[in-house]
Amino acid sequence: MSSRLLFPTCNLRLLITSLPSSSSALLKFKIPRMERARKSSSGSTNDTSTPKSSAKVEKFQQVLHSNPTTDGGWQKCWEEGLTPWDLGQPTPVLLHLHEKGEIPQGRALIPGCGTGYDVLAIAGPERYVVGLDVSETAIENALKFSSSANGKYFEFLKTDFFTWHPTELFDFIFDYTFFCAIEPDLRSSWAVKMRDFLKPGGELMTLMFPVSNHEGGPPYKVSVADYEDVLHPLGFKAISIVDNDMAVARRKGAEKLGRWKRPICQSSL
Numbered sequence: 216m217s218s219r220l221l222f223p224t225c226n227l228r229l230l231i232t233s234l235p236s237s238s239s240a241l242l243k244f245k246i247p248r249m250e251r252a253r254k255s256s257s258g259s260t261n262d263t264s265t266p267k268s269s270a271k272v273e274k275f276q277q278v279l280h281s282n283p284t285t286d287g288g289w290q291k292c293w294e295e296g297l298t299p300w301d302l303g304q305p306t307p308v309l310l311h312l313h314e315k316g317e318i319p320q321g322r323a324l325i326p327g328c329g330t331g332y333d334v335l336a337i338a339g340p341e342r343y344v345v346g347l348d349v350s351e352t353a354i355e356n357a358l359k360f361s362s363s364a365n366g367k368y369f370e371f372l373k374t375d376f377f378t379w380h381p382t383e384l385f386d387f388i389f390d391y392t393f394f395c396a397i398e399p400d401l402r403s404s405w406a407v408k409m410r411d412f413l414k415p416g417g418e419l420m421t422l423m424f425p426v427s428n429h430e431g432g433p434p435y436k437v438s439v440a441d442y443e444d445v446l447h448p449l450g451f452k453a454i455s456i457v458d459n460d461m462a463v464a465r466r467k468g469a470e471k472l473g474r475w476k477r478p479i480c481q482s483s484l
């Protein structure tokens with residue numbers, strides 16, 4: 216599978232026809248505003264189905280891999296509008312589960328939140344959401360949502376996930392294209408942070424992507440075993456791991472939704 220297929224943006228027409236009817240609310244979900252924000256952050260529609268956008272994915276890979284610092288590469292990608300991962304809307308399966316009331320209430324964290332669509336989508340009186348990203352530009356883009364009706368139920372922080380120390384724990388953490396974005400040798404630290412940031416019994420939801428037999432990423436490919444290798448030693452138990460039937464068209468077959476419970480034991484916070 217080529218990187219061109221892995222970080223597509225959603226083709227809205229395809230998405231609309233492939234979604235179950237129960238997700239009709241997605242169609243109402245402020246798409247015009249999301250589209251505007253996405254265009255202003257990248258200067259294009261990020262449609263990787265064209266040669267121009269495919270080149271963008273390759274350029275993104277080059278910038279990232281030639282820039283070894285954690286924030287440096289990402290900030291440069293954001294500054295240059297090299298954001299081929301950006302769907303321009305909330306993640307369909309997250310929104311669907313939110314609408315069905317299947318996302319834990321309380322405090323939620325979305326690390327590597329990018330433009331922040333998912334933060335905005337699940338924030339409300341029943342759930343306060345913190346979105347964090349190491350890129351200043353990503354956070355500036357996300358902050359444009361602060362005037363939304365539910366603006367008091369979320370916040371965006373420009374910070375490095377690996378050095379951040381929250382003052383309060385979380386009931387729920389959602390990871391989508393963050394695990395695949397970090398250097399593989401940081402995955403154990405990622406798992407420790409997930410454990411430390413969650414309340415005992417809290418839920419970690421990992422939308423695992425790209426899961427396939429291809430070589431490469433972007434930025435790195437992942438497998439269910441990669442998650443198990445770092446989460447099992449810390450006592451996380453998988454509640455379910457299923458194919459994500461609601462993946463956007465070009466990610467279909469390369470995503471698995473994992474729901475993990477943090478063990479009930481002392482946090483290190």
Ligand SMILES: C[S@@+](CC[C@H](N)C(=O)[O-])C[C@H]1O[C@@H](n2cnc3c(N)ncnc32)[C@H](O)[C@@H]1O
Pocket residue numbers: 285289290300301302326327328329330347348349350353374375376377391392393396397
């Ligand atoms: C592939 S993008 C995914 C963004 C978003 N989750 C989405 O699906 O649109 C990965 C994001 O993680 C952010 N990131 C990378 N390393 C980070 C770190 N150490 N701490 C916080 N954010 C980080 C990048 O700036 C980028 O926005």
